[in-house]
Amino acid sequence: MKLFIYHEKQCDPKRCTALKMGRLGYAKIITNPNKVPRNSLLLNPYSEKSVSVEDREIIEKYGILGLDCSWKQAEIVFKKTNARNQRVLPFLIAGNPVNYGKPCKLTTLEAIVATLYIANYKNEAVSLLNGFKWGNTFIDVNKELLEQYCGKTSDEIIRIQNEILNNMRNR
Template identity: 70%
Template sequence: MVKLYIYHANQCNPKKCTALKMGKLGKAIILKNPYKIPKNSILLNPYAEKSVSVEDRPIIEKYGVTALDCSWKEAEKIFKKVSTKNQRSLPFLIAANPINYGKPCQLSTLEAFVATLYIANYKNDALSLLNGFKWAETFIKINEELLERYANAKNSKEIVDIQNEYLSKFL
């Protein structure tokens, strides 16, 4: 299993937090200090210019993936503080979590990890994360066509092209 890290700032409802539940289930390592974020891991950052892709497999294999579970204001500060060179965004996907169901790009921490692993062709690891979350399979069902297309892309540029082509149908 790929190493998954979550910086958790205690800014959410602990009963609804997928990050804390992932920690309890042993699916991720919860970090309370942003300076403990592994420097070479993939850091999921919606502002990153490069999308996660299959090209990131060697980094993911060796260093893992990190997500932030905090307010956007806090996240922006952390992205500036943390000197990780491997920051990646996720392409367009629809949330299936109970809080943001049906909203584009409003993924829970769990959904962000599932998408990252799926896109980087760690599908078995991605699917194993779904266990313990009743609604999580819906995330795959809603996004299956896009996830498959993203997973078949050779690099970040192709993923962005797929995303833009998909979104152009609705604009």
């Protein structure tokens, strides 16, 4: 599985899951926006289309690209990349120690794991968590959601997500 991370050097390197993924050999760290693979699947929270099983061909052929940057700078960074295949993740909850329990505040590791899981690469997703003490917490917290999203089309995932969010609002 080809995994790339464009790293903007805007975080604490000791806590950065992206850099640790690079050190563990799980992903290639890229610091030059001109070297970003344009055809890979870019995880972008501003995208209209959800990650889905429909993305398997892109993932297999070109890989997944995560961006590691400050949320405050995210829109600017996403514009720099000019990637073709941009996707948003559906509603998930952070399992990392910094943002545990917060909706949508995922680390780069969690975002890539979620992408693989949703695209039905469950074994590959779970194996990425090796080397992270809290890694399995992300799967545990989101198991039901991930199973609902896994193997579905983008439209189905958006519908499922909207039902989940509506149910949460109505409680």
